[in-house]
Amino acid sequence: MQYTPVTPFRRPVAAAHLKHQAHSQGTLPPQGVNKWEALRELSASRTVFGLSDRDMTVLQTLVSFHQATMLGGNDSNLVVHPSNKAICERLNGMPCSTMRRHLAHLVAAGVILRRDSPNGKRYARRRGDEKEAFGFDLAPLASRFGAFCEAAEELRAAQDRFKRQREAVSLMRRDLAGLAEYGAETRPDLPFWDACSDLARLTARALRRKLSIEDLHALEEELKAALDEVRRVLDPSVSNNMSTNDAISEQHYQNSNKDSYDSELHLEKAVAVDLMVHTDALEDSTAEDPGDIADPTGPPAADRHALPNIPLPLVLEVCREVQSYSDGPIRHWHELVRAADLVRPMMGISPSAWDDARQEMGPEVAAVVLAAMLERFEDIRSPGGYLRSLSAKAAIDAFSCGPMVMALMRREAA
Numbered sequence: 001m002q003y004t005p006v007t008p009f010r011r012p013v014a015a016a017h018l019k020h021q022a023h024s025q026g027t028l029p030p031q032g033v034n035k036w037e038a039l040r041e042l043s044a045s046r047t048v049f050g051l052s053d054r055d056m057t058v059l060q061t062l063v064s065f066h067q068a069t070m071l072g073g074n075d076s077n078l079v080v081h082p083s084n085k086a087i088c089e090r091l092n093g094m095p096c097s098t099m100r101r102h103l104a105h106l107v108a109a110g111v112i113l114r115r116d117s118p119n120g121k122r123y124a125r126r127r128g129d130e131k132e133a134f135g136f137d138l139a140p141l142a143s144r145f146g147a148f149c150e151a152a153e154e155l156r157a158a159q160d161r162f163k164r165q166r167e168a169v170s171l172m173r174r175d176l177a178g179l180a181e182y183g184a185e186t187r188p189d190l191p192f193w194d195a196c197s198d199l200a201r202l203t204a205r206a207l208r209r210k211l212s213i214e215d216l217h218a219l220e221e222e223l224k225a226a227l228d229e230v231r232r233v234l235d236p237s238v239s240n241n242m243s244t245n246d247a248i249s250e251q252h253y254q255n256s257n258k259d260s261y262d263s264e265l266h267l268e269k270a271v272a273v274d275l276m277v278h279t280d281a282l283e284d285s286t287a288e289d290p291g292d293i294a295d296p297t298g299p300p301a302a303d304r305h306a307l308p309n310i311p312l313p314l315v316l317e318v319c320r321e322v323q324s325y326s327d328g329p330i331r332h333w334h335e336l337v338r339a340a341d342l343v344r345p346m347m348g349i350s351p352s353a354w355d356d357a358r359q360e361m362g363p364e365v366a367a368v369v370l371a372a373m374l375e376r377f378e379d380i381r382s383p384g385g386y387l388r389s390l391s392a393k394a395a396i397d398a399f400s401c402g403p404m405v406m407a408l409m410r411r412e413a414a
Contacts, residue, residue: 032073033142035063045151049109058102061090071142079115081122081135113137165216172223173203179230185385196226308365310402318408319371333364340367353384360394365401372404
């Protein structure tokens, strides 16, 4: 007569112990379960069953004493009976007391079952073709394999949701920091940019800690409210018209042929001298004839802007990049303005920022500024905001394009 014991040897019986005994009463999967796959799924969901990594190490050692790879199937005897000494040796010398503590955790979690002999020893003996073994029963690994897989999938899904939530908060924080910096340049009159920057910094500090999914949801709501307010203030077309430096690099080619601009330089000087003489003559004139008096309303603001205070050949000699976006050689100011109109969207500058620059500086000066910015495009974090700040200086007559070109000359000569 063969009897399967339920109670442990010299240990009290608990309700959880009797509950887990039911896992061995059912039939094992007829196709069997790969023991290493069962270990892998249980390792992924070990926190659900209250197991630690050291518990899993002891369980892996117990499983290694089972010779077959499949649990169940044709083999219904899944009891292993190693001695404490043999287990500790495979655990690289783990103390026996520590090993027994981890075994108790595995039994309490219902991952293995104790099959103690009458004297508490672990052994196996054969009676004819039948084998009777006392030790640790690995049947729950096969019978609960479905529960292990389900718990592992739920845990992986929760980890994936947490990862995506953390990535979303991180991206929102980055957007808020960038938009706050851009808004401080373009709309310095608004007071809440510092608050947005502080929220972005505090969020970055919080992301360095171990947060729960509820904490991430709270951060997301706070960032979303701030971003909605920022987008309401800023022009949304600016963010949709962004470009990368790679796009400009793909369309750029370097012209190694240096043309001679001596004749154009003399022409520019002659035009400038003629304009000065004509202006002095108008100022000294008494204009007694009403026909000689100009219209008191004057020309539009854009027409009152004079040409840049630096010759065009010198600009083209320093700002070579802009010539790559012209249909042919740039020989006049209007051709430079046309090239600037073409390269403006590629630099991520909005139409409104470009129109403001043309109005405050004049088309030719704005084109020179854009050509100079193109030479230092990699160093400018926000081209649109930078151009708006220069336009604001030009509006109060505190800006000249000459120093920008001279700075590029010194940089090239260095």
